[in-house]
Amino acid sequence: MTASVTIGEFSRLTHLSVKTLHHYHDIGLLTPASIDPSSGYRRYGTDQVGVAQLIRRLRDLQMPLAQVRSVVEAPDVVTRDRELRTHLDQMERELVRTQDVVASLRSMLTLPLTPLSVEYRFIPAFRAYCVVDQVDRADIGPWCGTAFGRLNDIAARHGITATAGATYSDEFFADDSGQVIAFLPVAPDQPAEDGVELLDLPAGFFAITVHTGPFTDFDRSYGSLGGHVAEYCEVAPGPIRELYLAGPGDVPDPADFRTEICWPIQRIPAPKG
Amino acid sequence: MTASVTIGEFSRLTHLSVKTLHHYHDIGLLTPASIDPSSGYRRYGTDQVGVAQLIRRLRDLQMPLAQVRSVVEAPDVVTRDRELRTHLDQMERELVRTQDVVASLRSMLTLPLTPLSVEYRFIPAFRAYCVVDQVDRADIGPWCGTAFGRLNDIAARHGITATAGATYSDEFFADDSGQVIAFLPVAPDQPAEDGVELLDLPAGFFAITVHTGPFTDFDRSYGSLGGHVAEYCEVAPGPIRELYLAGPGDVPDPADFRTEICWPIQRIPAPKG
DNA sequence: GTTTGACCCTCCCATAGCCGGAGGGTGCAG
């Protein structure tokens, strides 16, 4: 038999506001131990303090209530711990990403903005080993890891020295999820391989700039290039391409990564007077 | 003279959705370069891509639009960079805190819950050097740093060996901001000192438990103690006290920190049973 | 010249996770 307290006392015990407790009751996340049928007054059991505390900690971590619910409503301790561990892993990944972005913004402050140099090029059609997938923006890092792992493996076995790259559909940027193709260019008579597709990538004109530095500042180069293209070119439909001139496999320091960003355009613009 | 693009093109260039651009226009964060008076069509200048990109990056970091605004509307580059740096510092502190909480939750999974031992004690009134402030929960770490720095300094000069502590008002927990008093007990005839107040802390009964481990798991002990108090005691008004038996100045490893948490109660409860 | 289809506009509604307030009932103490 545990004691029971009013909502106000419970609020003081758990440092959850009365409003919040009402809300949790409404959505059925934390139901009071009993409710006085005549007055409607809520009473909470002192044994509920622990759950409430857990909820508060998870909320402090910005965990959505839906996820909190799945943790606290887990049928047994093992399930609960597994749920919790999953969410914590997820949050830690998110934290790392955020740290990266903060660092990259900070470096943007210290480093002067290098003037953008854009090159126009016609890239003929070519054949390539491809890994094609529908990818969420959040999962792009790991996805690239496996995709290029596979392609590098094949490249090593066949002695292919071509520069690998990837194409990113518009939807990938617009809806945070879209088709991504990791590709490794090969000769037209290359035999098929397990686990990858052999595709022909279309020819086209591109406005190209080289991004130097880690992948986390990509959007800066994207922005500059996009601005440039909008100003001087006619944009063509089709995915944006990246060519990994120097990537994680080639140089150790992300600051030395070099990537060509290729923005599809209709034609090479006439030089302005 | 820069080119101008429709909202759809601008959306593709900046990877901000049309809806979002509408919204930023509504709130005056990113106003289109021009608006066709007859059709109402928005046109964005290509020179606006940079700002839009910055906004997007800051939003990716969950920065509230109000803060984003203060960054992008800064009158000059120096002000803007200062703003940005401040916000980034803030975010990094937040990140560290979140990491701590994640770590502490994770350790909660691996470590078994030690049974709570609660002691009841009457603490007489005493005089202390105090640093009194209205503190936000988010700033408590740095605040304690300076407050106890000052107190430790005085303790060293006067050869005081008493255990320092702090009191936290209810509002500090409830509203995330409230009065906090860092105190260092002294003899009743102690002379005044610059930078600290000489106050008498009131007597009272307390339910006390010792928390072992870093400050980040405090709420676990708070929860257990709160539950215990609610079950067996009558809660008294007044701030909660902490006594830092072994803190950052005493032992190197946060896992060895020992802190008494003192919850005010009306009287020592009669043993049950 | 018109028709298609892609684009654009403005409104309103919905989401999460609460906070604040209005308007009213409850419970205990003086």
Place this chain on the structure above:
DNA sequence: CTGCACCCTCCGGCTATGGGAGGGTCAAAC
């Protein structure tokens, strides 16, 4: 009996969007 602290429900507001209705606009194709 009055005061006061507490509790209730409901309603609206906040941030930062997304979704959709209902309707105008623009280019090219027929």
